[in-house]
Amino acid sequence: MTVASLGSRASRLAGSSLIVLLYAFLLIPLVAVVAASLTAGEFMRLPPEGLSLRWFARFFQRGDLVEALLMSLRIALVSTLVTGIVALMAALASQSLSRRMAVWFQIGMTLPLLIPELLTAIGLLFFLYRIGLGKTVLGLQIGHIVLAFPYCYVSIAAALRQIDPALDDASGSLGASGWQTFRHVTLPLAMPGLVMGAVFAFITSFDLYTVSLLLKPIGGNTLPLALFDFLTYEFSPTAAAAATMSVLLAFAGVAVIQKLVGLQRAF
Amino acid sequence: MSSLEISALCKRYGPAVALDGVSLTAGQGELVSLLGPSGCGKTTALRCIAGFIDPDDGDIRANGVSILATPSSKRDFGVVFQNYALFPHLNVAENVGYGLLFRKGSKAERERRVREVLEQVQLVGLEHRLPRELSGGQQQRVALARALVIQPRLLLLDEPLANLDARLRDDVRWLIRDVQQASRTTAFYVTHDQAEAMAISDKIAVMKNGKVAQFASPREIYQRPAERYVASFTGEANFLAAEVERALGGGLFRVRAGGATLDVRGAGPFAGSAVLLARPESLAIVTDGTGQLEGRVVKSVFLGAVQHCEVVLRDGASVRLGTPPDRPLPADGTVSVRLDVDRTWLMPDAVP
Ligand SMILES: Nc1ncnc2c1ncn2[C@@H]1O[C@H](COP(=O)(O)OP(=O)(O)O)[C@@H](O)[C@H]1O
Ligand SMILES: [Mg+2]
Numbered sequence: 001m002t003v004a005s006l007g008s009r010a011s012r013l014a015g016s017s018l019i020v021l022l023y024a025f026l027l028i029p030l031v032a033v034v035a036a037s038l039t040a041g042e043f044m045r046l047p048p049e050g051l052s053l054r055w056f057a058r059f060f061q062r063g064d065l066v067e068a069l070l071m072s073l074r075i076a077l078v079s080t081l082v083t084g085i086v087a088l089m090a091a092l093a094s095q096s097l098s099r100r101m102a103v104w105f106q107i108g109m110t111l112p113l114l115i116p117e118l119l120t121a122i123g124l125l126f127f128l129y130r131i132g133l134g135k136t137v138l139g140l141q142i143g144h145i146v147l148a149f150p151y152c153y154v155s156i157a158a159a160l161r162q163i164d165p166a167l168d169d170a171s172g173s174l175g176a177s178g179w180q181t182f183r184h185v186t187l188p189l190a191m192p193g194l195v196m197g198a199v200f201a202f203i204t205s206f207d208l209y210t211v212s213l214l215l216k217p218i219g220g221n222t223l224p225l226a227l228f229d230f231l232t233y234e235f236s237p238t239a240a241a242a243a244t245m246s247v248l249l250a251f252a253g254v255a256v257i258q259k260l261v262g263l264q265r266a267f
Numbered sequence: 268m269s270s271l272e273i274s275a276l277c278k279r280y281g282p283a284v285a286l287d288g289v290s291l292t293a294g295q296g297e298l299v300s301l302l303g304p305s306g307c308g309k310t311t312a313l314r315c316i317a318g319f320i321d322p323d324d325g326d327i328r329a330n331g332v333s334i335l336a337t338p339s340s341k342r343d344f345g346v347v348f349q350n351y352a353l354f355p356h357l358n359v360a361e362n363v364g365y366g367l368l369f370r371k372g373s374k375a376e377r378e379r380r381v382r383e384v385l386e387q388v389q390l391v392g393l394e395h396r397l398p399r400e401l402s403g404g405q406q407q408r409v410a411l412a413r414a415l416v417i418q419p420r421l422l423l424l425d426e427p428l429a430n431l432d433a434r435l436r437d438d439v440r441w442l443i444r445d446v447q448q449a450s451r452t453t454a455f456y457v458t459h460d461q462a463e464a465m466a467i468s469d470k471i472a473v474m475k476n477g478k479v480a481q482f483a484s485p486r487e488i489y490q491r492p493a494e495r496y497v498a499s500f501t502g503e504a505n506f507l508a509a510e511v512e513r514a515l516g517g518g519l520f521r522v523r524a525g526g527a528t529l530d531v532r533g534a535g536p537f538a539g540s541a542v543l544l545a546r547p548e549s550l551a552i553v554t555d556g557t558g559q560l561e562g563r564v565v566k567s568v569f570l571g572a573v574q575h576c577e578v579v580l581r582d583g584a585s586v587r588l589g590t591p592p593d594r595p596l597p598a599d600g601t602v603s604v605r606l607d608v609d610r611t612w613l614m615p616d617a618v619p
Pocket of ligand 1: 280283284285303304305306307308309310311312
């Protein structure tokens, strides 16, 4: 074996180990939570003491946690629908702006990403009280939509930018109206971005903490808030079971992207 | 099928003038080429005709009726785009049938029409392929079929061969000409390739900086160009500086050019100086000393069927010409050059 091939072998090995380390870094927390949720013992501990699903059952026996889960799901679903439609409309509108205006428009649309979540939440709190929606489910819903919107918008706008503007002209010259062009050309081609944006919006909304804490309605709780309350009194694997379900939900989202549009085209 | 008349079309992009008073006509069933270098406004003109952009000034009439107020979706013009602009998510049959979705007719009729057009462009068997699974030439045929399927009143083609390799170019060019002739569709054809324009067109508009420098048949453009720019853009050309002595009447002029006095044809009137166009095929080296011009061969290239020479004339002008390859050139390089005056053309350096 020559020195050169040894060198390239070594660098390949170094590259591979770096990737392994990276994956470990990203996956260990996930594996730990999932493992902890499957324990048969009484405590969150690694390695788990035997295997069981009892903590998942325990989760569903807790009325407050289940109610919070349903609330989170409902809010995330509405956020997804609303952001999906509004972000699509906004991204379509941005296409007819001049290049300079489009840059400013993009910054405006993604502003909630640039401002600390806490500041947005405080601003929203004042605003919602002023319009009489303080401490209501609708107010909380509005907060989630505001914070989920940028992810959805960025994803859809990126997909629209990939579409050759000549396709619009081609479709029009063949007799399609504006709506028909949207329906037969723009929408199918933007679908990967739309689905991905929707999944991002859903997961973002499902995970939001700060905003929910400030805007939560009286007597209502989202899952992250409920889990945090729960953990301050009780350190049982029920929390890990809830976290595991969140992880599964995220994987389900990725599966949806894969199924509908293919991961290669989405990312 | 229709005739088209464009008059004084203007289009500005900020300070840049893309079209500066373009006037053209295409008779029923004619193929008109817009020929010119990149950036001279060919695509802009085509996009105005298609209705993708509105001109700032001027008018476009189809069969005598202005179409400026008609949106592109109602014009019934088939457009073939430079980059094809095929719908990437639709297969060949769906791409070709797209325009029929918005017209009357049953599904069976649509399918029959798609098959008919696919046969015309020789794409049968590829119905279920996606555009990205096709070669460049096949994509071009799909683009052509998609434009033809709606039986357009006008066919607009923007550099349809620009992205094909040389061998395919000839095939597709003949295909375009054949289907255009077969369907008797009026067509506008944008290109920067003069040979392509010559071969395919009924009329050519040579464009220069947003203006039409000359609008005429390929023969006229080649043999009787309006100015030096047109001549240099339409094939090999030698230009001799000419002093016009006087007009002889009947389109003839007596000039001094290349160190000789010649009676040549041209489109006067001329004031003093002009340019004499002598295509390489109008020049020949003769051994019997009867040529009107004298010069010295400074360069010669053997190309098999022909030998290309560069000759410097007595007044210092240099010309290129072809000679039979088997004839040896004189050792000292001094030659007599005969100019076939019937194949020369006197023209102004530039039309103001
Ligand atoms: N959308 C546009 N914005 C600004 N300038 C343009 C635009 N389209 C064309 N132009 C300008 O108009 C001129 C003609 O362009 P074009 O019609 O595309 O030329 P060609 O097709 O002959 O290469 C060019 O100088 C080009 O820069
Ligand atoms: Mg062009």
